[in-house]
Amino acid sequence: MARKTVFIDFSKCIECRACEVACEREHNGMSFISVFEWQEMAAMALNCRHCEKAPCVEVCPTNALYRDKDGAVLLAPQKCIGCLMCGIVCPFGIPELDLINKIMGKCDLCAHRRAEGKLPACVETCPTDALLYGEFNEIIRKRREKFTEKTIELAKTGENIQLTGV
């Protein structure tokens, strides 16, 4: 099965940070997605990519980091020793240290919600559909389809089409 994760279409992000608040609610006061303001106005959400070749999983000395059946990288808290290796090797700086329990915390793609057949909370709440849950190639294919449809439509109405960036 193709591995699904959360992607962001940052042309739609309004930096409302609903995803952060939703994640925080689902994960006992810790948010594993962060929205950054970029060049004063544009915004971008950064979250765990659940990498294909995940360095965090590779380096974990206790095998506390593992993949579940959907391919999400999860953390088994009872195995975590808080050595911070995963945080250091992660190119996105995703795993965070839970200062009270001295173990790491990271995005689990809302495992408890997926078990009930629901989407991760951040995706479910995003008011502008900037966050997408899916398989990367599937999302790209859909975008391509949409773009083609639009082009055909525009061609039908006879408007002057400018295909920039193609």
Place this chain on the structure above:
Amino acid sequence: MSERLVPVVCPYCGVGCRLYIRSVDGYPVGIEYAKDIPNISNELGKLCPKGNAVVEYLLAKDRLKKPLKAKEQGKFVEISWSEAIKEIAERLKAYAKDDPNQLMFFGSARTFNEPNYLIQKLARMLGTNNVDHCARLCHAPTVTGLKAVFGAGAMTNTYKDIEEANVIFIIGHNYAETHPVGFRYVLKAKERGAKVIVADPRFTRTAWFADIYLQHYPGSDIALINGLIHVIIKEKLYDERFVRERCVGFDEVVSAVEKFTPEFVEKVTGVPAELIVEAARTFATAGKGVITWAMGLTQHTHGTDNVRLLGTLSAICGYQGKEGAGCAPMRGQNNVQGACDMAALPNVFPGYQAVTDPEKRKFFEEFWGVELSGEVGLTTVEAAYAADKGKVKAYYVMGENPVISEANANHVMHTLERLEFMVVQDIVPTPTMEFADIVLPAAAMLENEGSITNTERRVQWSFQAAKPPGEARPDWWIISEVGKAIGFDKTGSGGFVYNDAADVLREINACTPQYRGITPERLKENLAGLHWPCPSPDHPGTRVLYKEKFLTPDGKAHLAAVPEYRGPVEMPDEEYPFLLTTHRYVGMYHTATMTMRSEALKKRWSEPLAEIHPEDAEKLGIKSGDWIKIETRRGAYPIKAKVTRAVKKGVIAVPWHWGANVLTNDALDPVAKIPETKACACKVVKITEEDAKRLMEKLPPVIPKIEVVRG
């Protein structure tokens, strides 16, 4: 243990999103998105950050749990409900016997329709029309302005129409931040190919998505809109047939906009002439267009004229009475529309029936069984000045926080100190409570049930999801108890005897033409709610207004001609060289009483920042993060600076949730009586942190500590 999912309406902004509260034995433990309810205003159950954090404020540690009585200012003793109700009833009765106009009642746009109906009923049965609510401070010009043009003051269309439009003109309104879920429909339209025009003095997150962005000076809206109309008329882009058949007053408009050439408008507003021409062409030729606005447009001394001009702009383009078009005022609080419909307003009975109309008055005199006053009552700002003169002596404030929300807050506080008697009914301590004689603990919206009307006239039923804390009671219960104690204890419409909120709604059905078919049974069954007008129990509700005719006496749209340009009453001068404007944050809500009690929101939007242009900042030697003092003719306010190009040179933008209204101007719009909160002159100086702390102590605290003493 019994876990339930209770469908409620979000207690925050006017979009009226549905969600489920996960409740275990009456305790709220979480939320779930309402993905399975079709046709609700938040498609697929989407929620903004505030909606995601709704449970947190319910669990605030400082929720009011018992009625309190003041020993001295700010110090209270606990009393029982019966004592509190008895004292309130006696005091109100005494003032009413003397002269009912000594009383002033505040309804609330943050609670259900039912308590708003009851509070105005109470005021009117006591013999006064002095009842108002915070719509006066946000959308009063929308009501008066749209009424003048179209005959009624509500949104003419729905969110669905925004999605279907080909052009969306957003003015004086940071749509993406104030109503993120509503903005979803703008983005969906844009994805379909619609054009977005944004006019705002700040380069907001909404402006980021604009195809055409017009950055005008605060308060120069009349010139800007007249300029657009000028171009549309000059280039004959208007809908000739629509104007001929359904509008009157077009010739006056033609002559009124004569002098508003793009060049003139450029001088006044600071928007390049060619952009004005482009915006006008884009708007008029799109075929289907929606205009949305909010406080940036209305909070001016010429707010009513602004709205009338927008109505005119929409009408001459033929964007009325059809799907995918219309005028969409965006309400800030969850039930502004409902509180207006229920007539928590000084000039109308429920359903916008004028108190001055003898026929309507006669109906309500028979309905309530008392003699009613035909004299238009006082608005909030007028009441503050009347109280200053000693004419108004008692306030009954339900779910309002005038100390933070009213313009020129220093004057308001001075007024509240002078009052002889004040009742404040709320869910948490507010700075207004400092001045109260009696404090009543109310149940929060999610802790009781009732109907609520969102921006798009959609009436929805919200169910009880949690138990109120301590002895807190629903608003409708409190007011009906006060009513009964005063002596209005008959059953039926002549008294205040009700079993539940549904009982009150049945009474509303009987006296409000628009709500006649919106019965509690229908609302409880149909979670998506009904759009008013809904004149009979088998009527499906109305999505688009004015399909055949407008609600003006002759059925035509009365186009507005505003030939004179007026800016803000207080323009920058040598002493006060900057123009101050206020705005809001996406994660904060109004006077922050609810949002500042939510950890998730408080940590993300922890403090206000004053936006200032880099060139101005350099001249004053200010860097981002420095403390500055903003001073106007009415007060001073310390705040940290944020240097950004989002504002125009000469403009300072401040979020108002934390009490910046000590600065703002309370000059009134003559028709709508709204104060000019959005623009005034100010000066800015850099100060040290110690100075800032000292200044801060003089301001009302956003989260006050209510001191409860013994005995």
